[in-house]
Amino acid sequence: MGKIAINIATGSLQQAETIVGIDLGTTNSLIAIVREDTRQPIALREIDGLTLVPSIVHFDRNSSAMVGNEAKELLIDEPERTIYSVKRLMGKSYKDVGHDSSFFAYNIIDDDTDSLVKIQVGDKFYSPIELSSYILKELKHRAEHILKTPVNKAVITVPAYFNDAQRQATRDAGRLAGLDVLRIVNEPTAASLAYGLGVKPEEEKTIAVYDLGGGTFDISVLKITNGIFEVLSTNGDTYLGGDDMDKAVVKHWVAELGISNAEFDGNKSLAQALRLTAEEAKKHLSSNDSFEGEIDGRKVRITKAKFNELVQPLVDRTLTACKNALRDAKLETKDIDAVVMVGGSTRVPLVKESVRDFFGKEVFDQLNPDEVVALGAAVQADILAGKNTDMLLLDVTPLSLGIETMGGLMDVLIPRNSKIPTKAGRQYTTHKDGQSGMRISVYQGERDLVQDNRKLAEFNLTGIPAMPAGLPKVEVTFLIDADGILKVSATELRSGVAQTIDVKPQYGLTDEEVERMLMDSLTHAKSDMQTRALVEASTEAEQMLETTMKFINKHRELLSGEEMEATELQMKRLKAAIAAKDKDLVQKETELLNDISRPFAERVMDAALKDAMKGKKIV
Structure with a gap:
């Protein structure tokens, strides 16, 4: 008997269609499906054999976007126009990420508010949602090119610690890319599904998912009961990953070769060559005892023993996070039934050995650690398409x-x-x-x-x-x-x-x-999102105008005639931009008013502090 798919949102019958699983990653993203013939999940590959698409977006002078490897090549030459690690900005305000602004080579707008962060490229302003939608659009096109069929529905994964705003931002990005996002799934849940954990309805297990990527580390403890995944605890470090292993090797070589800080900092191509060679060494040492290479005519060498010594402190930091996650879940290592390994950096033998010894059991690492999350998302997509009836699906809300x-x-x-x-x-x-x-x-x-x-x-x-x-x-x-x-x-x-x-x-x-x-x-996804962006920008601008007006009325005597004139002129320009209904212009003029008024606010604060120092009361 043939299988009939039922739309879980409406209960209506429909033809079975392709629903893809997407891992929208900080460093790389990829897309997967469950094959009809083998019923196995696979990551979609282009002719070049690559499954990973670097999560990087580059805008040229005409604001045309390119995504992936082409964009990655421009990271060094055009850093201010090439956006990476946008996942770290999802659902965040400048106040959330301002301390880390030096990490980003591109321009993140400091608007001194709690509104969602904006990225400026030339005279255009982008939200992390729009930028993520470019990556998802690229993945959608890739899938349609490989499968030769339209792709309109997807399951997208997010870290277990993502809050409501970050999940909603991911959903909006999918919608803007022309995808109906059927479910947002936690990355550790997806990795577990890829290994078949939690697929059997009667199964009860407690599992740990150890995820060490290029730039981040997460450990999640999950309880699976009757096909329901519950996150008991999460822990980790958003600045710990394979990149830090490469840095440790670079530091070692810099000392060995006698390269001064001035030479290292002043010669970007040397620094980049060292980093790339260190990455090559790390990969080589996964299956060899030593590595030899050459940088600018200078020989470099490192043994596996020395590499392990250099990265041991980093691995120890991940194990401390594992201890904390177990403590928060009120569990011990003996309570964990399975340990799943995720992320490219788990290929390092020392990492695998350390995790195995810590938990006292063999780890699940047979699947490609770069692909395991996307494969799990494909399994979930397959269930939603009505093609996998082995797993229990709870009732769901039909509309937001x-x-x-x-x-x-x-x-x-x-x-x-x-x-x-x-x-x-x-x-x-x-x-x-x-x-x-x-x-x-x-x-x-x-x-x-x-x-x-x-x-x-x-x-x-x-x-x-x-x-x-x-x-x-x-x-x-x-x-x-x-x-x-x-x-x-x-x-x-x-x-x-x-x-x-x-x-x-x-x-x-x-x-x-x-x-x-x-x-x-x-x-209407695109026009809706444009309308939303305009309304949000206009609301923010109106609040800025109101705040500036209140400030002027209260502290007029501290402003010079020229300053008053400049401020009033800028307020007029901002009102005109709001009337013109041009989002980028509204944001630009708001930014200019913010720049003009910031020195006054600082001057008032200084005056107030001086009065306070004299023992006067501040009103």
Whole structure:
């Protein structure tokens, strides 16, 4: 009997179609499927045999993008136009990543706000979501080229520690790339699935996933019960990986060859040659006892024993993280049933031996560690396509649920296809001084503007004590119980004022309506995202104008006539940009107003500090 796929979002029958699994990585990304004939997951290869696409985007002078190996070649020649490690920026504000801005060779905008970070290339501004969508679009094209069939649906993996904002950003990037993201899956869960762990419905296991990549290390402890994966704990280091092993070898050679710091820092090509040769040595020593090479006519050599001595402290740091993860999960090494190895750096023999000795058992390392996460995503995609009935699938929400935020935007709290029961919460604040109430409007749908979605309910949270704008913290929580009933609650955390409402999210929607809403979201993905970006930029600009006006009124005497004139002129320009509805222009003019007003704020702060030093009270 042939298999019939059922659309889990609507329950309607559909033709089986290709759903791909995508590992959207910090360093490299790749795409995988389950083969129809062998029923085995495979990573899709181009004619050149490569499965990995470097997660790098380059923009030329005309703002045309290139992705992957071509972009990687321009990292050194055009660093300000070549974006790498964008995954580290997903769902983050400048305040989250500012301490690390020197790591990025490109321009991350410091707008001194909590809004999502922006990257400036020339006179264009990009969000991490847009940049990630270029990588996903490249993967989609690759898959369509290899499979000779349209690819519109995907499962995308994220680190287990990704929060709600980061997961939503990944989903949005998929949508912008023309992909219907059926499920966001934790990377350790995907790696476990690739090894067949958790596929049997009656299985109960506790497993550890050790993931050592080029730049990051993660350890996750998972409990699998009846096909359900629960993350018990995660630990790791976002700045620990294969790159650090290469650096240790470079440092050793620099000392051996007597290269001065000045020569090393001043000669970029020498530094790059040393790094690339160190990487080559690391790979060579995985199956050999010594390595010999040449850099600028100078011979370099390293033995496996010396390499192990150099990288042992790095491996020890990963084992400390493993201890912490076990402690947080309240488990001991004997409680772990299986250890799964993920990430290219786990190919180093010392790493494998150390992890095996730490956990006291052989590790799962038969699959390609670069591909294992994508292979697991393909297994999950296969289950969603209705082609693998061995694994239990919990009921899921058919459409995303969220609330209306400033500018009529839909802020999703529970994305579609979330397993139920589920719970999600996010904090909001007031936009006006002394605001005593907040209207909470609940919507269902996939579009970026609430006007294009379906309103489910609305209620007012009243009695918020009078406070300056931005000070109240209102937590809105969505809880969907096992019956699919949505409970929405809003609580002002400082005062404890609370309000709750029950909503039936699926009431009155036919399968056809759900399908139409999903199709609309994909058809309008690009224009929706542009609208959202414009609304967010305009909202931010209006808040900047209001703040600047308040500041001028309060501290007018500290500004010179020229400064007042320059500020008022820039405020006019910003208002004109908002009226022109040009996102990049709005962001540019906001940035300029920020630059003009920053010195005044510093001057006022200095004056206030001087007064304080004299014992005067600051008002």
